[in-house]
Amino acid sequence: MTKKNTFLLKGLLYGLIIIAAGALLYTGYRSRVKWKKEHVLVELRPIQTPKGWGYDILTDGRIFLHQTMIPAIQGDFAFRTKEDALAVGRKVVDRIMAGKVPMVTAKEVQEMGLAPESTPIHK
Numbered sequence: 380m381t382k383k384n385t386f387l388l389k390g391l392l393y394g395l396i397i398i399a400a401g402a403l404l405y406t407g408y409r410s411r412v413k414w415k416k417e418h419v420l421v422e423l424r425p426i427q428t429p430k431g432w433g434y435d436i437l438t439d440g441r442i443f444l445h446q447t448m449i450p451a452i453q454g455d456f457a458f459r460t461k462e463d464a465l466a467v468g469r470k471v472v473d474r475i476m477a478g479k480v481p482m483v484t485a486k487e488v489q490e491m492g493l494a495p496e497s498t499p500i501h502k
Contacts, residue, residue, distance in 0.1 A: 431457030
């Protein structure tokens with residue numbers, strides 16, 4: 380083999396290696412983009428408010444739902460404890476993860492014992 384042929388074979392081999400590496404990188408990138416579109420990071424965080432507690436639900440680090448009051452209850456009532464806020468928030472997160480509407484009903488709030496005694500309930 381001549382020096383020129385050896386040089387061409389090495390060049391061809393390096394070229395194929397570069398193309399294969401590029402194809403692998405592209406495939407990995409596309410897989411990651413597809414995965415990110417199909418998966419959302421959902422976080423539940425308690426927040427303290429001037430009247431008590433509430434919660435934020437974040438999706439991919441951005442606020443999706445900011446709840447400072449007890450949902451489905453008429454009036455301006457905050458959750459009494461952080462645990463109460465997180466209990467309702469968990470229920471809402473579970474609904475988000477199941478692909479349902481992110482809400483709780485007045486009946487659910489009552490069953491959890493979170494509705495203030497003298498408040499009218501939305502049905």
